[in-house]
Every structure is written in C-alpha cells, then in structure tokens.
Amino acid sequence: MVRSAFPGLRFKAYYFDPGRVRMLISTSVQQALEQPLNYARSYLGDILERCVNRVIYLDSDLVVVDDIGKLWRAGLGSRAVGAREYCYANFTKYFTDRFWSDHRLAATFAGRRPCYFNTGVVVLDLVRWRRVHGLDRAVDGGSEERCLPQRCRPYL
DSSP: HHHOOTTTTTOOOOOOOOGTTTOOOOOOOOOOGGGGGGGGGHHHHHHTTTTOOEEEEEEETTOOOOOOHHHHOOOOOOOOOOOOOEOOOOTTTOHHHHHHHHHHHHHGGGGGGOOOOTTTTTEEHHHHHHHHTTSSOOOOSOOOOOOOOTTTTOOO
C-alpha cells in the first residue's frame, strides 16, 4: 500500500517478533498498552542494521507540521534518547486499579512530579543505545532481559 501511494519513496519494512516482549509486559498498565508492537521501538537497536546510527521514531498516528530536520539535528549530549518531557500527566489513568491498590507500587510516585516523555516522538542515538543495552558486543546465545517502560526509568 505504501509503495503504491508513494512510488518514489525508498523504504524497507522490518519484522518485529511479538514473542520477544509478550512475557515481559506488565499487567499493571491499561489493556491498550499490552500489545507487543507498542514496545518495538525499544528494539530498534536490535532490528536495524549496524550502519544505522541515529533514528527518529514517530508513531503512525502523527501528522508532521514542521521541519523534521530540527528534530534530527537535536543534540542529545551523552544521552541515547531524546524526547520532550511532559509534566502534567495523570498517571491514575495510565495504570490499572490493581496497580494503585498495591501500596508498594503506588509509592513509586510518592513525592515526585508526574512527568514522563511521549514515546511516540523520540530521537535515538543507536550507537549509545546499543552500548547501554550491551548490543554492541557479539551475542553469545544467552537471552538478555530487556527493560520495558513499565519496569525501568527512561534513559533520559
């Protein structure tokens, strides 16, 4: 469909195996977030060729209305991920009632500003990302536990 709509566009489609994350997805988030494909962006360093050093990830429901080159040129400093911080979040709608009823889990947000970043618009330095996640070394056949957004802090 993309090829017929944009015949001059050069692109490559990549497959993401949902089995990579299915057992890692927390049941404490809303059901809409439980789809494995929501976490494919966390695996771009694995999926894309090693010659790809930087990538902009955009959710498929976005409309770009400005020069995306500004985002491409954004300096990341020593960080692997660049995203806009949003500090007006209502996390009561993000997590399930089961999450909030567990006092140990709910205490995660005690005394903190409700900030997050929109994972639908991010710039990734894949060289740093691979180094942070140990993906710049040869795979020795062992499985490596991944850090999904519900289980760890973002790398900002």
